[in-house]
Amino acid sequence: MLSRVADSLYWMSRYLERGENTVRQLDVAMSLMLDSGGASAETHWNRLFAALGKPAGLEWNGDAASNAQKLVFDKHHPASVSCCIDAARENARQIREEISTEQWQRLNRLYHQMHSPNTENQFRSNVNDALGSIIDAIHLFKGVSDTTMIHGQGWHFIRLGRYLERAYAIATLLEVYQPHLFHAPEREISGYQYLELVGLLRCCTAFEAYCQVYTADLSPDRILEFLLLNRDFPHAIRYSVDGVRQAIQSIQHTGGRRPPDELTASIGRLHAMLSFTSINEILNGDAAAFLHKIRQQCMSIHDLMYRYYIQYSIQSALTI
Amino acid sequence: MSSGPVAELRELYGDYRLDHAYDEMREPSGEVREAYRALADTLARLPQEELQRRKQSAELAFLTQGITFTVYGRDEGTEKIFPYDLLPRLITSHDWEQVERGLTQRITALNLFLRDVYSEAKILNDQIVPRELVYSCKHYRRQMRGLQVPRNVYISVVGSDLLRLNNGEFVVLEDNLRVPSGVSYMLTNRRVMKRTFPQLFHSYGVRPIEHYPQLLLSTLRSLAPEGRPEPNIVLLTPGVFNSAYFEHTYLARQMGIDLVEGRDLVTHDNIVYMRTTDGLKRVDVIYRRVDDDFSDPLIFRSDSILGCSGLFNAYRAGNVTVTNAFGTGLADDKALYAYVPRIIRYYLDEDPIINNVETFLLNEDKERQHVLANLDKLVIKAVGESGGYGMLIGPHSTAKQREEFTARIEANPRNYIAQPTLDFSRAPCLIGDRLEPRHVDLRPYILYGDKINIVPGGLTRVALEKGSLVVNSSQGGGSKDTWVLE
Numbered sequence: 001m002l003s004r005v006a007d008s009l010y011w012m013s014r015y016l017e018r019g020e021n022t023v024r025q026l027d028v029a030m031s032l033m034l035d036s037g038g039a040s041a042e043t044h045w046n047r048l049f050a051a052l053g054k055p056a057g058l059e060w061n062g063d064a065a066s067n068a069q070k071l072v073f074d075k076h077h078p079a080s081v082s083c084c085i086d087a088a089r090e091n092a093r094q095i096r097e098e099i100s101t102e103q104w105q106r107l108n109r110l111y112h113q114m115h116s117p118n119t120e121n122q123f124r125s126n127v128n129d130a131l132g133s134i135i136d137a138i139h140l141f142k143g144v145s146d147t148t149m150i151h152g153q154g155w156h157f158i159r160l161g162r163y164l165e166r167a168y169a170i171a172t173l174l175e176v177y178q179p180h181l182f183h184a185p186e187r188e189i190s191g192y193q194y195l196e197l198v199g200l201l202r203c204c205t206a207f208e209a210y211c212q213v214y215t216a217d218l219s220p221d222r223i224l225e226f227l228l229l230n231r232d233f234p235h236a237i238r239y240s241v242d243g244v245r246q247a248i249q250s251i252q253h254t255g256g257r258r259p260p261d262e263l264t265a266s267i268g269r270l271h272a273m274l275s276f277t278s279i280n281e282i283l284n285g286d287a288a289a290f291l292h293k294i295r296q297q298c299m300s301i302h303d304l305m306y307r308y309y310i311q312y313s314i315q316s317a318l319t320i
Numbered sequence: 321m322s323s324g325p326v327a328e329l330r331e332l333y334g335d336y337r338l339d340h341a342y343d344e345m346r347e348p349s350g351e352v353r354e355a356y357r358a359l360a361d362t363l364a365r366l367p368q369e370e371l372q373r374r375k376q377s378a379e380l381a382f383l384t385q386g387i388t389f390t391v392y393g394r395d396e397g398t399e400k401i402f403p404y405d406l407l408p409r410l411i412t413s414h415d416w417e418q419v420e421r422g423l424t425q426r427i428t429a430l431n432l433f434l435r436d437v438y439s440e441a442k443i444l445n446d447q448i449v450p451r452e453l454v455y456s457c458k459h460y461r462r463q464m465r466g467l468q469v470p471r472n473v474y475i476s477v478v479g480s481d482l483l484r485l486n487n488g489e490f491v492v493l494e495d496n497l498r499v500p501s502g503v504s505y506m507l508t509n510r511r512v513m514k515r516t517f518p519q520l521f522h523s524y525g526v527r528p529i530e531h532y533p534q535l536l537l538s539t540l541r542s543l544a545p546e547g548r549p550e551p552n553i554v555l556l557t558p559g560v561f562n563s564a565y566f567e568h569t570y571l572a573r574q575m576g577i578d579l580v581e582g583r584d585l586v587t588h589d590n591i592v593y594m595r596t597t598d599g600l601k602r603v604d605v606i607y608r609r610v611d612d613d614f615s616d617p618l619i620f621r622s623d624s625i626l627g628c629s630g631l632f633n634a635y636r637a638g639n640v641t642v643t644n645a646f647g648t649g650l651a652d653d654k655a656l657y658a659y660v661p662r663i664i665r666y667y668l669d670e671d672p673i674i675n676n677v678e679t680f681l682l683n684e685d686k687e688r689q690h691v692l693a694n695l696d697k698l699v700i701k702a703v704g705e706s707g708g709y710g711m712l713i714g715p716h717s718t719a720k721q722r723e724e725f726t727a728r729i730e731a732n733p734r735n736y737i738a739q740p741t742l743d744f745s746r747a748p749c750l751i752g753d754r755l756e757p758r759h760v761d762l763r764p765y766i767l768y769g770d771k772i773n774i775v776p777g778g779l780t781r782v783a784l785e786k787g788s789l790v791v792n793s794s795q796g797g798g799s800k801d802t803w804v805l806e
Contacts, residue, residue: 096573
């Protein structure tokens, strides 16, 4: 497959995952703010921005409605949901012939939905419904991608983008929450704290899944364990890293070249970190550093993948 | 047919006046032509709401499929749907047979002409075509002299523009021999049309066009360099900002070949490769949708980044086929156009089956004087321009404009041609909720590999503005599906 095409598929997928993550976190933050007894709006917003990776130019301006509007619809802000979807569609448009018609139509519809005045009106009148319908559209796209696209190299690049973005985003989110929640003294958790913990789980669509594994008895340690180390839950970091690993392996299998040792090693290291560490070791050690290291590894996997598949030099390719 | 539907059809007519221009649907007497009767019948029977509903669902299909073209020079909303008219344009098998034979003859002759001009130049030595006309053409490429092209095919993808005059005869307005576009609209129009009028379509017995991508692919395969039995065929696009980008992606997808941009290609030792995730992969045939000028900065325009450095040398070495060949624009030069009938007679010793529009060449003294004396009746076109720019339309011009053009023509007669103002045919279109006639042309698509293939039909372009003669999509034109009947 053409390197440029692989690049576009990868970014299309990353941008959509990013958009979805932003929508979900915003949705959770907005509903947490409804409970007046908790933290101030400013705290919530600052935490939200931090969890989104502190995008430059976005900060609390004192008005929740306009902040939310900006985060979803601002055409001039690259971190807005609207821009993420534009970028995903632009990537898809450049490789229109590589994705299925169904995928293209879904994404195109989502794009038109984001640019329709109706969506902004709906957003003003009912935030949850509006955000929900964006997420639905993204889910539809993912479903259609899995069912209509050939599961060849291109599809694996889509998966690679999705899981790398997801692992990175959850690590960022946990890093932001970690000092507040996980250092709380051992005592009965208050109603507000409970809501916060539910919020954290809902940011990763994990509340119901968590309850199935641990019952509704929420404890910060277990939540961290679940979101970091669960092997079977799609929004856990370990699962996402498994996804990255499988995607890279499949790309290697469908291609004709031997992978560079550095890339294999980098993924193996991250995978091992998450597979062979217990939650107690993480909590007794430096959890913040652990999360930070996950993010660094994700970035280095991206760089190595790029250097090997997308932007290699002609000299290196001719000698092979 | 009972009198009921006819009366109802009459109610559908908006400002539907018949004059001396040929009407595709109606006889001069106002009667519906035989081929159109079933269509007229259907229209008359359909309730207005149903007709509007079908129109809307067709438009929605275009939007969600992203069948758009790019309008240059605007920031937002640079994509537009190609306007589309709901009613098909019908061509009888008798008319089509004539068109098919005529185009086959014409393209064969033009290809022989290109081969001759770029090798022995016999036609110039025999003084059939003036030498200076060829060498002063800005699409003449001296780099092509003496170069052997695969199967001697220079023009493998052609889209000639035909008009129908008031006597019902088809004539060629121009030949597009460089990178003709629009074929994706022909294919998608058909798909939408089949969904919109399934029963009508079935009852008419329309000849299929859906195999065009397959024919194109086998045409390209037939031109592969020697010794490459499984050629790697790619479509080279200028990129996502090109107005025909949708078409490039559509064709690549339909053919199952890679769509590449200049930046995907590299050359090494006169071999063209593309960058893939598995390393470099050799390219054998390039279906080029990039103009000559931008194809190779080492040979043509050095400031272009759309092409691939070294492409031309690889082509010259015979390691890659590029099609259409470079320098084919020579044969669709508007001044050379006037010589096409003579070119056909010279190479094939036959009379042209489809005629040209009468054309005056301004570098011949007698013709120039005639033209300058009759500027108010003629259309003056600059030979290098296309898309309806750089024209003087005599009957609509002011004395000042005519003076200006007289001066320009006298300064550079080679640069202009004159043609009579044409009353080309009109076909009924659904304008609002009424039928009104609009001017139409016809662009059939001709493929030339081991033989010439023309899919029955083509793109019918419509000047949707009332009274307008300009069918170009950049200037308010739309399209119709074209049904060639069995």
